[in-house]
Amino acid sequence: MNRSRSIMLLYGKCGFDRITRCFLSRVSDTCHAPCLQRLYHKHLCARQQTNRNSPHTLSMFGHMITLRGFHVTQSVFLSKILSVEEIFSKPSLQEYLKKMEDEYEASLKIINTMEDQSHGEEELSQKRIRVSVLTPLVQQIRDLKLKQKEFEETEALLKDNDPELRELAEMERDSCQTAIQDLRQTILSLIIPAEESDMSDLVLEVTAGVGGQEAMLFTSEMFDMYQSFAAFQGWGFDVLEYTSSEIGGLRHGSASISGPLSYKKMKFEAGVHRVQRVPKTEKQGRMHTSTMTVAILPQPTEITFTIQAKDLRIETKRASGAGGQHVNTTDSAVRIVHIPTGVVSECQQERSQIKNKETAMKVLRAKLYSMKLEEETSKRYQTRKLQIGSKGRSEKIRTYNFSQDRVTDHRIGKTMHDVRGFILGEDLLEEMSVCLQQFSQQEILLDLLGDSES
Structure with a gap:
């Protein structure tokens, strides 16, 4: 490649925004899940001296999220969450992408050969639908290949004797890495099948469980937490039923929640929630364990679901x-x-x-x-139960321990401190929701690829 042409090409591509993105990409790449345990132990003492609410950053499954007082109670969390690079290094994913490209090309060929024929209209229609579904994915795969080739060409320029050209090539290399990361994340998002119910509104039901009046008090707090979370997300929250107890608790309550992606963000809250604390009703200062149940019911439209x-x-x-x-x-x-x-x-x-x-x-x-x-x-996953759970009422999913000031989600082994901050229903609950979604998406992806590897 002509040197002056190379310099002009790289100058045109390396703007300030690209440099900023490169820096963010480096931060993201160096803070993914496999580094978490080492970083946690390294900075544990320092964090104990600072405000618990100071932010820490972790990149998981291609996203940047804010963490507060985060630690892992089970090694399963670290071993389960994979970075985008680790997922793309799996042979099963590369085989799957090749299969999708081959299917796309074969479907196009059938469409081109059958368009002039009067028979086979049903098959032709099915192939057209399949092509329209595969087009975004195949386009991203091809863009990724082009960007990877551009990255390799830029790597070759790093061996040039001109210092200025090498500097520009290094900047362009970082820019390519950022673009490759974005394309990979987009491809993973396109592979994971979307659930129709994710776009639905929902009905929230809370019911007091074991623990008498204390369980009812906790149920009332949880209902308030979800109402605050709905306000935090900008969703509508309409109380449908509220059966209170004698001392201000809640026996059973339900509400309609409506808003963008409300069911998708809330669906993993379904199950049994356990609280461990000294209740207001306890006179001798003993700690009690109580439970309450959350049900998250997707709210269909009349078009998608009818009742005779x-x-x-x-x-x-x-x-x-x-x-x-x-x-x-x-x-x-x-x-x-x-x-x-x-x-x-x-x-x-x-x-x-x-x-x-x-x-x-x-x-x-x-x-x-x-x-x-x-x-x-249950039919879809009867051969392999996802660890994230079935979102059923019977699963004990989370513990709120007030004496230890922690909230632990047992499905992914994640513990967050600041219980009272969590039940405010704002950023800490949002953080937990994001982690659960990422964990679930990864499990679905590996299941789709037929990869039983954790």
Whole structure:
């Protein structure tokens, strides 16, 4: 390559923004999960002397996230989370990408040969759909190959005798590395199949478990946490049911949450949450362990899920509990039974029977749709249960230990300190949600590739 042409080419490509991105890329590349344990022990003493809320950075699965007081209770977390480079080094991924390219080319060839023929319209339509699905992925794969070739050419320029050319080549090399990292991340995102329910709104249900009044108090705090999290995300939060206890706790509550990616961010909150603390009701200062259950039900639209009127038995009754003169005087409470499945939904939150019926139907549809999704998921993963869990009600997923000031998610072995900051429902809960999504995406990807390696 002509030297003056090379210099002009590199000057044109290396702008200030590129240099900044290169720096960020280097930080991201050096802070991925395999380095976490070493960095944690190195800076443990220093962190104990500083504010617990000071930010630390970790790159996992191609994303930068902020961590506070982070440590790992199980080695499974470090061994499970892989960097983008580690995933791309797997032969199974390279074989999969080659397979997708071959399928794309074969489908295009069939389309070109069949367009002039009158028969085979159904097959032609299927191939066109498949090509439209594969096009974004194949384009990114080809862009990645071009960028990798450009990187190799830039590497060759580093051996040039001209110091200025070598300096520019080094800057361009860093720029190529950043572009390669971005393309790889995009390819992984395109490979992982999107769940239809991820775009849904949701119905949140919380129920007090073992622990009496303390469990109800904890359930009330958790309900408030999710309401704050919805506000933090800019989502809508409408209370559907709220059955309080005698001392201000919550026996059972439900709410409708609506907003972009609300179900995708909230779905891994489903399960049993455990609290360990000295309750307000304890006079002798003993620590108690109590539980509560969270259910996250995707809320489908009428188009994606319908219920036949003949399958419903709708009952009305008088409302009970505190609420004013209308209690026990009007049949405002509504109970709906889905006869084929036996699923029941009730509502007595509003004075209007019509509004209570609408709310009960909303919850019933969410429950039935959730049952349908669980059935499909169990069929899909019956050969290999993902460690992230089935998001079911029976799984003990997280512990909130107030005496040790920690929150531990047992599925990924992640512990965060500052319990009270966590239950505020803001950035710490967001951080946990991001980690759970990344962990789940990686498991789905490895399952898709048929790679049982952790």
